[in-house]
Structure formats: structure tokens, C-alpha cells
Amino acid sequence: MAQDFKRTDRIGSQLQRDLADLVREELKDPGLGMVTIQEVRVVRDLSQAKVFFTVMGTDLPVSECAKRLNQAAGHLRFLLGQQSKLRTVPKLHFVFDESIERGQHLASLIDQAVADNHSDS
Numbered sequence: 001m002a003q004d005f006k007r008t009d010r011i012g013s014q015l016q017r018d019l020a021d022l023v024r025e026e027l028k029d030p031g032l033g034m035v036t037i038q039e040v041r042v043v044r045d046l047s048q049a050k051v052f053f054t055v056m057g058t059d060l061p062v063s064e065c066a067k068r069l070n071q072a073a074g075h076l077r078f079l080l081g082q083q084s085k086l087r088t089v090p091k092l093h094f095v096f097d098e099s100i101e102r103g104q105h106l107a108s109l110i111d112q113a114v115a116d117n118h119s120d121s
Contacts, residue, residue: 012040015049015080015090022079029068033058038097042090049090052097062096069094 020037027035032055039052055065073092081089 008042008044008046011046011086012042012049014084015042015051016040018080018083019051019076019092022076023069026079027072027076029072031058031060032065032068033060035065035069038099046086046088046090049092051092051094053094054097054100066094066096 016037016039019040023035023037034056036054036056037051038054040049041052042049051069053065053069055062058065060068070093073094077089077092080086
């Protein structure tokens with residue numbers, strides 16, 4: 001039996017796709033590098049959305065990237081409202097997604113443990 005998705009999940013997925021396009025095409029901040037929208041979590045009343053992102057190709061600290069994206073959040077929300085069928089577009093809060101870095105760190109620890117195990121054998 002297929003899993004039933006909540007409305008907030010469907011809206012989050014649509015916002016993720018739309019925001020990825022808008023950030024790529026409309027956001028003209030060369031200092032940001034390549035921003036990838038990983039996930040959008042929308043609260044039940046659709047008033048707010050937490051946008052998880054990663055960034056590559058920039059020397060800026062993650063906090064500065066998040067600050068710049070949050071400064072552009074109002075403009076991105078306006079653009080989403082123009083192309084969306086939602087009556088109300090959620091307020092956007094950009095948060096750096098640390099899961100990829102944590103995964104890479106864990107993978108390196110596992111590789112190191114395996115290498116140490118093979119050298120002990």
C-alpha cells in the first residue's frame with residue numbers, strides 16, 4: 001500500500017523545486033556560489049517554511065550565506081507568490097543543512113577504521 005503524504009509534505013516538495021529554480025535564476029549574488037535547496041519543511045498552518053540548503057564554490061562562511069539568503073527571503077517569497085497557486089506563501093527561513101558534512105565525516109571515520117583494521121591484520 002502506498003504511503004499517504006501529508007499536504008505539508010507535498011507543498012514542501014513543490015516549494016523546494018520552485019525555490020531551486022528561483023535561487024538559480026533570480027538571485028544575483030555572485031558571492032554565494034552554487035546554492036542547493038535540500039529540503040523544505042512547512043509547518044501545518046502553512047505560515048512558515050524552513051528551507052535547508054547547502055552551498056559550494058564560495059569562500060564565505062556558512063553563517064554569511066544563510067544571512068544573505070534570509071535577506072533575500074522576502075523577495076523570493078514574493079516571486080513564489082506570483083507563480084504559486086497557494087493563497088498564502090509561507091515565510092521562508094533559510095538554514096544550512098549539515099547532514100551532508102556529517103555524512104562525509106562519518107564515512108571518513110568508517111574508512112579510517114576499516115584501514116586500521118586491515119593494517120592490524
